Amino acid sequence: MAETKTKKRPAKKDVLDAYGVSAEIALDLMRDMLLYRRFEEKAEEAYAIGKIGGFCHLHIGQEGACAGSIKPLRVDDYIVSSYRSHTQAIAKGVDPNAVMAELYGRADGASGGKGGSMHIFGADVRFMGGHGIVGAQVPLATGYGWKVKYREEDSVVVCYIGDAAVNQGAFHESLNMAAVWQLPVLYVVEHNEYGMGTAFNRVSTTDMEEKSKPHGIPSISVDGQDVLATYALFQKLVADVRAGAGPQFVNLETYRFRGHSMSDPVSGTYRSTEEVERHKAEEDPIRVLKEKLFAAGALDQDGLQEMDAEARRVAQEAADFADASPVPDPEALYRNVWAEINPNGRLFFDGRSQD
Amino acid sequence: MAVMTYREALNAALREEMVRDPDVFLMGEEVAEYDGAYKVSKGLLDEFGPQRIVDSPISELGFAGLGVGAAMAGLRPIIEFMTFNFAFLALDQVINNAAKIHYMSDGQFDCPIVFRGPTGAALQLSAQHSQACETYYTHAPGCKVVTPGTPADAKGLLKAAIRDNDPVAFMEGELLYNIKGEVPDDEDFIIPLGVADLKREGSDVSIITHGKMIHVALQAAAKLEKDGIEADVLDLRTIRPLDMDAILATVAKTNRVVYLEEGWPYAGTGAQIVSMIQDEAFDHLDAPIKRVTQADIPMPYAKNLENLAKPTADSVVTACNQVLYR
Numbered sequence: 233m234a235e236t237k238t239k240k241r242p243a244k245k246d247v248l249d250a251y252g253v254s255a256e257i258a259l260d261l262m263r264d265m266l267l268y269r270r271f272e273e274k275a276e277e278a279y280a281i282g283k284i285g286g287f288c289h290l291h292i293g294q295e296g297a298c299a300g301s302i303k304p305l306r307v308d309d310y311i312v313s314s315y316r317s318h319t320q321a322i323a324k325g326v327d328p329n330a331v332m333a334e335l336y337g338r339a340d341g342a343s344g345g346k347g348g349s350m351h352i353f354g355a356d357v358r359f360m361g362g363h364g365i366v367g368a369q370v371p372l373a374t375g376y377g378w379k380v381k382y383r384e385e386d387s388v389v390v391c392y393i394g395d396a397a398v399n400q401g402a403f404h405e406s407l408n409m410a411a412v413w414q415l416p417v418l419y420v421v422e423h424n425e426y427g428m429g430t431a432f433n434r435v436s437t438t439d440m441e442e443k444s445k446p447h448g449i450p451s452i453s454v455d456g457q458d459v460l461a462t463y464a465l466f467q468k469l470v471a472d473v474r475a476g477a478g479p480q481f482v483n484l485e486t487y488r489f490r491g492h493s494m495s496d497p498v499s500g501t502y503r504s505t506e507e508v509e510r511h512k513a514e515e516d517p518i519r520v521l522k523e524k525l526f527a528a529g530a531l532d533q534d535g536l537q538e539m540d541a542e543a544r545r546v547a548q549e550a551a552d553f554a555d556a557s558p559v560p561d562p563e564a565l566y567r568n569v570w571a572e573i574n575p576n577g578r579l580f581f582d583g584r585s586q587d
Numbered sequence: 588m589a590v591m592t593y594r595e596a597l598n599a600a601l602r603e604e605m606v607r608d609p610d611v612f613l614m615g616e617e618v619a620e621y622d623g624a625y626k627v628s629k630g631l632l633d634e635f636g637p638q639r640i641v642d643s644p645i646s647e648l649g650f651a652g653l654g655v656g657a658a659m660a661g662l663r664p665i666i667e668f669m670t671f672n673f674a675f676l677a678l679d680q681v682i683n684n685a686a687k688i689h690y691m692s693d694g695q696f697d698c699p700i701v702f703r704g705p706t707g708a709a710l711q712l713s714a715q716h717s718q719a720c721e722t723y724y725t726h727a728p729g730c731k732v733v734t735p736g737t738p739a740d741a742k743g744l745l746k747a748a749i750r751d752n753d754p755v756a757f758m759e760g761e762l763l764y765n766i767k768g769e770v771p772d773d774e775d776f777i778i779p780l781g782v783a784d785l786k787r788e789g790s791d792v793s794i795i796t797h798g799k800m801i802h803v804a805l806q807a808a809a810k811l812e813k814d815g816i817e818a819d820v821l822d823l824r825t826i827r828p829l830d831m832d833a834i835l836a837t838v839a840k841t842n843r844v845v846y847l848e849e850g851w852p853y854a855g856t857g858a859q860i861v862s863m864i865q866d867e868a869f870d871h872l873d874a875p876i877k878r879v880t881q882a883d884i885p886m887p888y889a890k891n892l893e894n895l896a897k898p899t900a901d902s903v904v905t906a907c908n909q910v911l912y913r
Contacts, residue, residue, distance in 0.1 A: 310660070344693030353692035360659060361692065365683050371649050372684060375656020375664075382612070382638065382662060402679075405649025412644065568694035569728050571752040577781020577828025580728070581859070583866075 247524040251460040255530040261303060261459045262525060262536075265295035265518050266543035268319035271328055274547040275318065275335055279494045283555070284335045288349045289316040293489030296517025297422050298323055300462025301484065304470045305390065310376040312360040312369045313392040315350035316422075320392065325357035332550035338557035345560040346568075358387075366427075367393060367400030370419070374406040377415030377479070388473045389417040396427025398443045399435060407447040410479040417479045418469055419444065422456065424488040429502035444481030456486035457515040460524065487511045589772055594764040596738035597627045600745035601665065603774050605635055608663060611749060614641040614650055615667030615704075624669045625705065625764050651677035651702065655685045658700040658754075665749065668704035671720040671758060677702075678723065685754040686729030701748045703757035706734075707799055707849045708886055710762070711893060717886035719850030721798070724756040725826050725859075731755045731780060732826040734798035738768035740824055743778030751780060760799035781828030785837070789817030792907045793837040795860060796847040797823040800898065804847050807903035818907065826856055834860065835868050842873040843910040847903055852880040877906040 248258055272290045279288050291298060294316075302311065302323035311324050318335070322328050326342050334341030335349050342352045343362075352362040360376065363369040373391030380387045397403055398421060410417050423440055425432055432440065441451040454465045462484065469480050489512055491498045499505045525531035570579055591599070605611045612635075613628060619642040622629040632640040643650040647668065654664035668674040674681070685698045708717035725732045731753050735741040741759065748755040770776075786801050787808050794804040801822045808818040819837045823830060838844055844864060846857035857878040864876060882896040 312656075343691060343695070346693045347691045351691040353695050355692065355695035360656075360696075361688070363684075365679060368652065368679055368683060371652020371680060372656035372659065374649070375653040375658070376660045377656075378653055379657045379660035379662050382657070402648055402652060405644070405646035406652070408644055409646065409649055409653060564693075568692075569690050571689050571694070571697040571699070574731075574751070574779065574781045574828045576779050577825060577830045579731075579781075579828045581829075581863075 247528045248460070248530065251464045253460050253464055255528065257303070257463065258460060258521065258525060258530060261299050261463060262518070262521055262531065263539050263543065264299040264303070264323065265459060265521065266540050267328070267546055268295040268298055268322065269518060270540070270543040270547040271319060271322065271332070271550065274551050275332065276490070276494065278335070278551060284349070285337065286348050287315065288335065288494040289492065290490045290494065291316055291319045293511070293516070294422060294424060294456065294486045295319065296459035296462055296520070297456030297484045297486040300456070300459040301390065301420060301466045303463055304467040305388065307357055308387050309470070310358045310360055310373070310387060310389040311392070312373045312376065313362060314366070314369065314394055314397070315362060315364050316394065317352060317362045317392070318349065321352040321354055321359050321362065324354060324359040326352065326354035326359050328546055328550040329553040333554040333557045336554035336557065337559065338554055339560045339564070340553070340557040344564060346564070367397035367402040369393070370397065370403050370406040373417055373419070374410050374415060377410060377417040378413065380416050381413065386474050387416070388470050391417055391419050393419070393421055394427060395421055395423040395425065395432045395440065396430070398440070404447070407444055407449055407479065407481070411447045411449050414478040416473045418473055418482060419449070419479065420482045420484050422484050422486055424486050426488070426492070426502065428492045428496070431502065440483040449479050449481050451481040451483065453483040453485060456484040457517045457520055459517050459521050487515055588769045590767055591738055591770050592764065593738045593741050593766050594625065594627055596742035596770045597745055597759065598629060598631070599770070600742045600749070601628065601631060602634065604746055604749040605631070605639060610661065611663045611665065612639040612641060613665045613667060614643050614654060616643055616645055616669050618642060618667050623667070625761065627764070628667070647673050647676040648680060652680040652684065654700050655680050655688070655698060658685070658698045659688060659696045663699050663749065665701045665703060668702060670716065670761070671704050671706040672716050672718060674702065674704065674720065681724065681730065681754065681756070682727045686727045689753070690729060697752050698754050699752045701755045701757050703745070704759060705761040706758040707760050708893070708897060711888055711890055713888040714885035719848065719881070721758060721826055721856055722850060722854060725856060729754065731828065732758065733780060733824070734758045734826060735824060736763065736798050736801040736822055738766065739770045740778060740784070742770050743776050744780070744824060747777050747780050750777070758798060763799055778824070780825045781830055782824065783830035783833035784822045784824055785819060785833070786822045787818065787820035789819045790841055791816045791818065792843045792845065792911055793819045793821060793841045794845050794847055794903060794907065795821045795823065795834060795837065797826060797856065798849065800847045800849050803898060803900050804903060806900035807907065810900060810904050811907055816907065816911065831863065834864065838864055838868045839871050842871050844872070844876045845879060845903060845906045845910060846876060847879045847898060849881060849898060852878060852883055855880055874910040874912065877910050879903050879906050
């Protein structure tokens with residue numbers, strides 16, 4: 233896949249018109265992507281000095297896929313994702329400070345320090361998590377779609393998975409049910425070409441866009457490194473699904489510039505350094521949009537630097553906030569295990585948690 | 588009071604709770620047009636329609652997870668497993684999602700969902716269809732486990748499980764569906780989770796058990812009675828939450844305990860109960876506690892072998908005599 237992938241992009245003239253995207257939206261998308269890049273770089277830095285522990289999966293290189301696909305959503309639309317979801321949480325409206333504090337394992341974290349990098353939640357903006365078992369969020373997304381249909385609402389559910397998740401039974405069971413019941417779910421593969429270190433075409437004999445077809449769900453591919461194309465497509469798909477088009481499947485082609493997680497190598501045994509460098513040079517979503525905005529006359533170098541400075545400021549503020557946030561109160565240890573503590577009988581059995 | 592079967596009691600609980608709360612729906616294999624593999628949902632499709640009584644594909648992992656998502660989003664799903672033997676396919680959704688979502692999100696999401704269906708052996712269904720599955724669910728913090736053994740308990744506990752705000756594994760028994768008993772008609776008849784029930788009173792020995800095994804325990808108690816031994820039979824009814832006060836009370840009364848369960852011995856429910864009794868009531872014990880369980884083997888098909896594998900009233904009597912040093 234990696235070696236044969238070719239991408240077609242419109243000529244630079246009338247670049248924004250070609251996508252039907254306004255300059256205002258395009259500039260917003262640039263701000264969003266810069267924030268995601270700087271936020272993840274700050275997380276990378278914090279991880280390197282031990283401020284963040286555990287697993288930490290960065291979205292660097294995939295900012296276009298994130299920004300373009302989430303911007304068309306309303307606050308009452310649902311998103312659920314995998315463990316690579318810091319920036320998706322921010323995009324859906326979770327405070328960057330709360331996301332960073334969660335990475336730091338602090339009390340002010342989005343999940344009170346109990347979830348960590350892989351389990352960011354934002355109930356108020358319907359960011360349904362950060363999930364750590366590959367593909368296990370797909371049935372959940374299908375359940376959110378079920379609820380929307382059951383209550384006759386018009387929210388849309390966007391379910392992000394990585395390319396490896398399409399080989400899980402949970403994926404296929406979910407798509408089958410979503411098709412049978414015509415649920416309002418957009419199943420979106422962030423196809424970054426590798427499931428950890430295994431290239432997609434080594435573990436699948438069919439192409440990605442074929443994966444939903446046995447279930448009767450329409451499939452479409454888009455260049456996720458081109459945020460304008462991504463945004464334009466999702467604006468249409470989200471509107472279609474909201475209008476009752478039923479489930480859709482999107483192969484959102486992208487590329488990860490970092491290792492699978494912070495503890496994994498960027499390249500080496502499974503992909504070459506040259507491959508990574510080529511993608512960074514040719515398919516950096518920020519650079520791709522920058523060239524279009526410059527060509528369209530919608531942004532210049534000074535404007536870009538101003539935006540970037542603001543992104544760096546927000547990322548730094550998030551890190552400062554996280555650093556200043558207290559660690560969770562030890563009493564939080566046993567809090568929120570149960571939504572309902574029954575008045576009768578024991579729920580805890582470790583001998584030190586009884587009231 | 589009405590006399591009804593365990594199956595009818597479950598059906599009444601489902602119906603009443605669905606009337607009471609429009610967010611409650613039932614999904615599972617064969618629950619709608621077929622009236623349920625064991626007819627627990629008989630007639631509910633006609634009453635509530637296909638949006639609320641939903642035939643699923645045979646996708647245990649998928650529809651269990653759909654239920655978890657629906658619960659996170661505000662509905663109150665009841666997910667029927669045709670048997671808990673098939674629910675192993677869905678265990679990831681129950682353990683990793685349903686039981687953990689409240690904690691991982693630090694309380695942002697509740698997961699009020701009931702996973703229900705029969706557990707344990709019936710008759711000659713062999714290894715893959717004959718296993719008691721309680722401990723897989725009891726093991727995980729975040730999941731409540733309920734095992735009713737009578738029609739009244741089935742109704743009162745299912746209504747409590749549906750109203751509970753946490754995931755509940757509600758485990759029935761294939762061989763229980765036809766048993767009859769008196770069941771209160773009151774629509775607010777609820778048996779709170781975490782309250783054990785003394786099914787028989789005696790002062791010589793305590794048989795502590797749960798689920799279908801209460802009937803084996805009562806048979807054993809009847810046999811012991813002929814020998815002049817009076818057994819306390821304590822039905823835990825719910826394993827998490829666990830009514831430890833009731834356990835300690837019966838131990839203090841008889842000072843001799845047999846734990847009876849349908850499942851395997853290693854890390855079984857009885858192992859936990861025995862550990863807690865020795866920790867909290869050591870001075871009350873006059874003998875080591877004995878456990879009666881299924882043989883530590885997969886369930887065989889042949890009728891004679893199956894009977895040898897299952898816990899029986901005679902094996903409970905033997906264990907009681909051992910703790911009585913008789």
